[in-house]
Amino acid sequence: QVQVAESGGGLAQPGGSLTLSCSASGTTFNMVRMGWYRQAPGKERELVASITYDESTNYADSVKARFTISRGTKKNTVNLQMNSLEPEDTAVYYCNARYFHTDYWGQGTQVTVSS
Secondary structure (H helix, E strand, C coil): CCEEEEECCEEECCCCCEEEEEEEECCCCCCCEEEEEEECCCCCCEEEEEEECCCCEEECCCCCCCEEEEECCCCCEEEEEECCCCHHHCEEEEEEEEECCEEEECCCEEEEECC
16 A cells, blocks of 8 residues: 655744655555645645656746755665745645555655745
8 A cells, every 4th residue: 555654844934944755655656747836825735846757847936046956875765955945835745656546645744834
């Protein structure tokens, strides 16, 4: 059974940085795509960034040039480096791992940007 676990959330000041990490375990196959979504209170879940098996990346316009997604050194791991954080980045961040038409989700990690 695939399990997705996130780590690295917390509190940051505006202009600060945080790094989120995600690991999908319990499988021998390589995920086709891994990514990060976020959901702020009262808003729908939205895609933040994703990376495919062949290193193709996709970013939400609101985070381009500030966030960087990368694959980890271990199989089915991904990191999200978040710089120049803004209060609008406050949300629960969810890791998503996709194997063709099947999505696996983590429980989410809270990111709060506040002075």
